[in-house]
Structure formats: structure tokens, C-alpha cells
Amino acid sequence: MSDITNQSRKAEIIMRLSEFEMPPMQDVLIVGRKAPIGPEAARRMVDILSPEQYEIVQVDNPVIEAVVIRKSLTNMIERDKLISLILDEGGKIANESTIIKAHINIVLEVSKTIDL
Amino acid sequence: MIACVSDIMKREIQTIDFYDGLAKAERLMEGNNIGFLPVMKEGKMVGTLALKDISKAHPNRIVADVMSKGIISVSSATSLWKAKNILEENNIERLMVMDDNELVGLIIQAELLFELGKHFDLLTGLYRSDYIYYQGMELLTNGCEISIIFIDLNKFGTVDKDYGHAQGDVILKELGLLIKNLIPADSYLCRYGGDEFVILTPYELDKCVMLAENLIKSIANNIFSNKLYITASAGIAGGRRQADRGYASPEIISDLVNMASLASTNAKREKKNIVIAENLYIEDMAEPVLCS
Numbered sequence: 231m232s233d234i235t236n237q238s239r240k241a242e243i244i245m246r247l248s249e250f251e252m253p254p255m256q257d258v259l260i261v262g263r264k265a266p267i268g269p270e271a272a273r274r275m276v277d278i279l280s281p282e283q284y285e286i287v288q289v290d291n292p293v294i295e296a297v298v299i300r301k302s303l304t305n306m307i308e309r310d311k312l313i314s315l316i317l318d319e320g321g322k323i324a325n326e327s328t329i330i331k332a333h334i335n336i337v338l339e340v341s342k343t344i345d346l
Numbered sequence: 347m348i349a350c351v352s353d354i355m356k357r358e359i360q361t362i363d364f365y366d367g368l369a370k371a372e373r374l375m376e377g378n379n380i381g382f383l384p385v386m387k388e389g390k391m392v393g394t395l396a397l398k399d400i401s402k403a404h405p406n407r408i409v410a411d412v413m414s415k416g417i418i419s420v421s422s423a424t425s426l427w428k429a430k431n432i433l434e435e436n437n438i439e440r441l442m443v444m445d446d447n448e449l450v451g452l453i454i455q456a457e458l459l460f461e462l463g464k465h466f467d468l469l470t471g472l473y474r475s476d477y478i479y480y481q482g483m484e485l486l487t488n489g490c491e492i493s494i495i496f497i498d499l500n501k502f503g504t505v506d507k508d509y510g511h512a513q514g515d516v517i518l519k520e521l522g523l524l525i526k527n528l529i530p531a532d533s534y535l536c537r538y539g540g541d542e543f544v545i546l547t548p549y550e551l552d553k554c555v556m557l558a559e560n561l562i563k564s565i566a567n568n569i570f571s572n573k574l575y576i577t578a579s580a581g582i583a584g585g586r587r588q589a590d591r592g593y594a595s596p597e598i599i600s601d602l603v604n605m606a607s608l609a610s611t612n613a614k615r616e617k618k619n620i621v622i623a624e625n626l627y628i629e630d631m632a633e634p635v636l637c638s
Contacts, residue, residue: 266404268411274365327404 253280258332259298260320265329269296287313293326306336349476351429352422354461355443355451361386364393364410368400371409375400382440384449385413391442391449393417419444422451426462427480429453467537469515470522474536478546479599481534485548486594492546493554493585494599496606497525497561499541500577500614509572517570528564529557542610544603551585555620558582562619581609583623 255276261269269286276284276298287297287309297316304312316332324330360378362371364387371383381397393413403412419442420429433441433455441458443451465476485492499521506514518541525543529535533547545561547554558580565578583605605623613621 264402264404266406268403268407270364270410271408274408 253283255284255298256331257300257303257334258316258320260294260316260324260328260330260332261296261298262293262324262326262328263295264326265295266327267329269298272296272298289313289317291317291321294321294324303334303336306338349426349461349465350422351420351424351426351441351443351453352451354426354457355422355453356457357451359384359449359452361391361449362395362409363387364408364413366409368403368405368407368409368412371395372397372400384442384452385409386449390447391417391444394440394442417442417444420453421445425480425483426458426465427477428484430458430462433458467522470519470537472522472526472535472537472543475538475544475603478534478536478538478544478603479596482546482599482602483594483596485546486598490548491550491585491587492599492602493549493551494583494602494606495545495547495554495558495561496538496581496583496603496610497543497545497558497565497578498580498607498610498614500579502541502576505574505576509574513572513574516572517574517576520568520570521565521576524564524568525561528561533557538603538607542607544606546599547585549585551582551622554582554585555622558620579610579613579618580620581606581611581613581623582620583609 253276255272259272261267261272267275269288273286276286283301284298285301285304287299288295289297294317297313297320299309299312299316312334316334320330320332360374360380360383362374362383362385364385374383375381375397383395384391385393385395387410393410393415394417395409395413399412399414418432418436418438420432422443422445424443429441433439433453439455441453441455442449443453465474466472467474482492502514502517505517518537522535522537522543525545526535529545530547533545533549535543535545538544545557547557549557562578562580565576568576570576583602602623609621609623613619
């Protein structure tokens, strides 16, 4: 066995910088029943980061505990219809321990015919 | 008299804040050797957190997202019997004690049962008088009629002297079981003293007398161990309310028990099976009316 005469220990530091997404949860958060944060913690978070812009809706679902939703969305579409849609689609990929964030674009198309 | 929750409740209670994390809650439970914490928000109790709730939840969660929101509570003046019923009805082990919406104490089922154990008669397995006072208060509070049958064995001392106290104990045990099996489900029995038993009924006088007559007859016809025959006398009080009293108080029950007790003494003295106490209040009590 040879004696060690030279040795060194080095650390490499990698830094990635990007803009903090504000608010971090976009339009909708789907909170699983065993997710690391629950509805009350989510409420506290969004109330501090974006006061009065989100509401938390507790849902009756075996996997999903609550949906955090941007209030402006429910001004455009009836809340229950939107939640039902979110649960239908989000439920396919969410599980008890996940928090899924969703981006929702609502485009209203209006067409009217008038008499000339 | 009736023991109440404030007599045995735990007054120093460890609590946890609504926004605290589960890790802190777990540390508090381990450090204090408890499995339960009341959850407080801005000085008010808003829920409860049990160790089993923590074990099912993600450790990163805050207490608010794991706690049980329903709070089952009683006031500090609630009787221990009532507290026991509430625990059993809700299938829970702990009961919050709240006065004017303020958390003032905690009742733990095991400690409550230990305390109530003192209100059971070890020989006969029957309740002791405290239970009768509690049930009497329940009936009075619900505006029901109440009547008391005080049963006293005749010459029971001779059984002890002639056959020994152990044989006397066996007979008391058999008698307790006999009466327990004879009284209807809406009546309540306790062993009041040595050879004295009290039955609380929701009946008016006539029905109460019928029950007492049946009991006295059944006791006289029963063959106790060692082929002994025992007779008993009964005093009856109450069952003659003219109108709703509008209030409930333990004094009403203790007055009725006293009157029934004195009536049973008169029954023994007069060698009658049953004596009905004449007046409602003991201080106004007239000469008893002798029956059969």
C-alpha cells in the first residue's frame, strides 16, 4: 500500500437564476389528500402572495382534497362547472400525494346577428 | 350529591396553534406524553389534533390541514354521568370542557371511568346513590314526573347474626339482581346503604305503588341461597305532581329520598308492606298513610 502524499477536495458550485414566477401557482392548484401542503396552508400562501385573488374550494373527492382557483376565472364561468371540469381532467393525473398546478385559458366566443 | 366535571377535569392543557407544523405537534405530544392537543386560533379553540391524525398526514402539513374541526364539549358544571354518556354516544376518549366558549379543562375517559367506579357498589354491582340523583335530575329537567321507592329489608340483621355476614352478602347480591331484573327499563336502581335499595321511576303514584307491590311480593316469594326467605318494606314518595315544577334541583330528589326512607321505616314499624309519604316536602311531612 502506497503512502498518499498529495490530496485535495473540491466543490463545484452551479447557480441557475430565473425570475420568480408570480404568483407561483398560476391559475389553479389541485391539492391531493396527502399532499405536503393542505388547503389551509395553500390559503395562507396565496393570501400572502396574492391577496384576495384566489379562493380555496374543498371538494368531495377520494383523491383530491381541495382546488385553489383564481377568482377571475370564476367570474367568467360558473364556479361549480369549472371545478367539475378541473376534477374530471385533473383527477386523471393527480394522486393523493401530489399538488398539480394548472394553467387555464378561457376564451369566450360571441357571435351576434343584428338586423340591418 | 352529583359529582361534576369540574371536580376531576384536567386544568393545565397543552395546546397547539392552528398554523403550527405537524413536527412541532408531534414533539409536544412526545414531550408531554400525550396523544392529543386542542388547536387554538387567536385564543379560541377551533379543533383537535390526535396522534393518529398526524400518522396519516404528510409531515410537512400544518395543524390546520390535519385537525378535526368538530369540537364536542361540555360545561364544567356537567355531571360525570352525563359526560360519560356523551363520550360513549360519540365514541370518543376525550371531552373538552368549555365555559362561555373558553377552553377551561379536559376530561379523559379512563380517568372519568375510574372516578365513576367509586359510584358503583362493589358487592352488588349496582350503582350507588349518585346515579339516582343524576337520572332524577335528567327526568326533572325534561319535565317528567318522578317517584321514589325506598326498599328496606326486614330483620336483615338476624340473617347476619344467624348465618354469618358472608351469607348476608350473598343475599344482598341475589336481591340486587332480583330487583334489577324486575324493574322496567325506564326506572333506575341503586344500592343506597347496607340493606337498602332505591328505585327511581318516572311514574305517577298509582303506577309506582303497583311496581312496589310487585317488588315486595317477588322478594317475599323468592327463595334465596341457603333456602332463606326474606321480606322487605317499602316507602314511596313523589308521583303526585300537580303541575310542571318549572325547575330541577337535587334538593327535590333528596327530599323525596328522605321521605321515602322515613316511610319505609314507618312501614317496618307498622308491619306494613308499603307506606306512602303524604306530603311533598320533608319539613311539612304529615303522618304516613299505611297501605296493605
